[in-house]
Amino acid sequence: MDLLEYQGKQLFARHGIPVPTGKPADTVEQAVAAAEEIGYPCVVKAQVLIGGRGKAGGIKLAKDRAEAEAAAQAILGMDIRGFTVHEVWIEAASDIALEYYASIVFDRAAKAPLVLLSTKGGMDIEAVAEEDPTAIARLHVDPLLGFQDFHGRRLAFEAGVDADVVRPVGALLAKLYAAFVAEEAMLVEVNPLIVTADRDVRALDAKVTLDGNSLYRHPENAALRNPSQEDAQEQMAHERGLTYVKLDGDIGILGNGAGLVMSTLDVVAQAGGAPANFLDAGGGAKADAIVSAVEVILSDPKVKAVLFNIFGGITRCDEVAKGLIEAFDLVKPTVPFVVRLDGTNDVAGRALLAEAALPNVHTEATMLGAAQKVVELAAAQGAPA
Amino acid sequence: MSVLVGTDTRLVVTGLTGREGTFHALNNRTYGTQVVAGVTPGKGGQDVEGIPVFDTVHDAVAQAGANTAMIFVPPRFAADSILEAEDAGIELIVAITEGIPAHDELRVYTQLKRNPNVRLVGPNCPGILSPGKANVGIIPASFFKAGNVGVVSRSGTLTYQIGNELAQRGFGNSSIVGIGGDPVPGSSFIDVIALFEDDPETEIIVMSGEIGGSAEEEAADYIAEHVTKPVVGYIAGFTAPPGKTMGHAGAIVSGTQGTAEAKARALEAKGVRVGRTPTETAAIAAELLSA
Numbered sequence: 001m002d003l004l005e006y007q008g009k010q011l012f013a014r015h016g017i018p019v020p021t022g023k024p025a026d027t028v029e030q031a032v033a034a035a036e037e038i039g040y041p042c043v044v045k046a047q048v049l050i051g052g053r054g055k056a057g058g059i060k061l062a063k064d065r066a067e068a069e070a071a072a073q074a075i076l077g078m079d080i081r082g083f084t085v086h087e088v089w090i091e092a093a094s095d096i097a098l099e100y101y102a103s104i105v106f107d108r109a110a111k112a113p114l115v116l117l118s119t120k121g122g123m124d125i126e127a128v129a130e131e132d133p134t135a136i137a138r139l140h141v142d143p144l145l146g147f148q149d150f151h152g153r154r155l156a157f158e159a160g161v162d163a164d165v166v167r168p169v170g171a172l173l174a175k176l177y178a179a180f181v182a183e184e185a186m187l188v189e190v191n192p193l194i195v196t197a198d199r200d201v202r203a204l205d206a207k208v209t210l211d212g213n214s215l216y217r218h219p220e221n222a223a224l225r226n227p228s229q230e231d232a233q234e235q236m237a238h239e240r241g242l243t244y245v246k247l248d249g250d251i252g253i254l255g256n257g258a259g260l261v262m263s264t265l266d267v268v269a270q271a272g273g274a275p276a277n278f279l280d281a282g283g284g285a286k287a288d289a290i291v292s293a294v295e296v297i298l299s300d301p302k303v304k305a306v307l308f309n310i311f312g313g314i315t316r317c318d319e320v321a322k323g324l325i326e327a328f329d330l331v332k333p334t335v336p337f338v339v340r341l342d343g344t345n346d347v348a349g350r351a352l353l354a355e356a357a358l359p360n361v362h363t364e365a366t367m368l369g370a371a372q373k374v375v376e377l378a379a380a381q382g383a384p385a
Numbered sequence: 386m387s388v389l390v391g392t393d394t395r396l397v398v399t400g401l402t403g404r405e406g407t408f409h410a411l412n413n414r415t416y417g418t419q420v421v422a423g424v425t426p427g428k429g430g431q432d433v434e435g436i437p438v439f440d441t442v443h444d445a446v447a448q449a450g451a452n453t454a455m456i457f458v459p460p461r462f463a464a465d466s467i468l469e470a471e472d473a474g475i476e477l478i479v480a481i482t483e484g485i486p487a488h489d490e491l492r493v494y495t496q497l498k499r500n501p502n503v504r505l506v507g508p509n510c511p512g513i514l515s516p517g518k519a520n521v522g523i524i525p526a527s528f529f530k531a532g533n534v535g536v537v538s539r540s541g542t543l544t545y546q547i548g549n550e551l552a553q554r555g556f557g558n559s560s561i562v563g564i565g566g567d568p569v570p571g572s573s574f575i576d577v578i579a580l581f582e583d584d585p586e587t588e589i590i591v592m593s594g595e596i597g598g599s600a601e602e603e604a605a606d607y608i609a610e611h612v613t614k615p616v617v618g619y620i621a622g623f624t625a626p627p628g629k630t631m632g633h634a635g636a637i638v639s640g641t642q643g644t645a646e647a648k649a650r651a652l653e654a655k656g657v658r659v660g661r662t663p664t665e666t667a668a669i670a671a672e673l674l675s676a
Contacts, residue, residue, distance in 0.1 A: 002628075009614055109600075109603070111491065143492055144492060184488045186568075210489065211486055211634075212634070213486045213487060241634045259540020259542060259543030260542035260546055263546070266623045267663075284405075311527045331566075336459075342546075342549065344525055366664070367546065368662060368664050
């Protein structure tokens, strides 16, 4: 789960990490009121999860009320590389002397948190890493020992931060680590981490990714919303507890097990089709879950044909067949379905489908055959009306 | 021979008294696995269809001689259950539970790494099947027979798909090991491939990977240096968009990291043939076995 900049900054603030004073707003009136409260100069920043906000005109400096109003007017509702701006963050402008970079990554390969610090902040860190790998100080932390003060000093000296800010930068890293652990983050990134003209150290940006599996013990984080990122189908699937990812194509996909569904998308693409979604019905899906899943898939108007690819382990093929029959009764789909059932109770499942003789439902014996058939049927539907 | 589980396996199931725990433990016993104990705190002294239930894993080890634990408790209790099994001296821990917080997995991994006498497989995995000998987990055993193909996979259902395609071509398996789809798997491809390399019954190894992380790339290097048996690869997720978690918590392309393309290329660069579909993967394995 990715947080917006201001959500990340509010999370940082809870852990004592210095951030500029600011307020979120989703209307021009709110934005102006926030600017008046914070004072001028202030910065109006678009809240979307995409880089290059500044270049797209999504970050504007305001020296007075009129400029704040104009900035909010321009930015709210703006489209930044496909993301509509629904919220802005107004914060006090900072007097920047130096731009550093700091982050903590959940390093899957090393199986330990990795802390990064560089004096080359304010730019793409991957580009820095490529140009001059020595410009980034790195340190893995033993998760059972935690971040020690000397870790902060080592990183600060190795990165070559100005001598007078070694201590505050180290202290900020310690707090960042505490936040990373306490909030169960997969990533916390501060770019830039600034030193002001008054030699204060502050997080001027915040990029935070949280572990979705841990949200049950962080109700405050679980409640955070990001309207610009939510797609109608994804929201519907989320509410129904389904694992669904929206894609660009026109072939609806349902399978059981993440690996098999990913593989199904690939095989459909190889057969010349374009998958409309990833949907994992999960292990042991019952008929009602299948009905629910069909409703989500068909709520995408682009879908021209649907493929069910099931290899039953815990999932029973007869339950899937029952669910499909029920879904046809309730939803009355107008697009063709291709169904491949293998594994637990496959014979019973196929018999149920044969008996129901659903309109425009084709059964196929193999995954490859099913993928080819659904691509053919989708193509035969022609362009959407 | 086979790897990890077999006729010597003496299984304790944590979460035995839960609905899923009971169902799969009994399935495993019906298959022939020695299921010697269950653990549910507070239910010690009861039994599930003749399988004695203990309050702690320590009791299950001391009184029932358990050497392998299957973790079937909900995510919020799973890390604790794994650590308890390690503390009790269990040698092999198979964690089926899906949805364990990543930071819990990190602590568990770090702790278990310090103990050379314990191995964790999973979490978020279908378990391990050694056809004809033992089944620990949720793999539908009836689709597989004994043979000489070792399979290691991050995905359960995809393993069934590939295994079934091999079975249709007349080939069986030494063992099928699901290492799971989470960001911090207890055992890696390398750990399991090393076991297959040493297993006299395994003649060929099939590894099924997916997007996210770099375990497949690391396995490619290992195979080139240490593995004499032929390895066939498969990677799922060529069409996965970046930044989206594809069902498995660990299946995510981060920027340009962890793509299926990069993984397939890394394996092929080290001489591992990679099938573009499960069907093609099984066909390559069959071709190598028939050669």
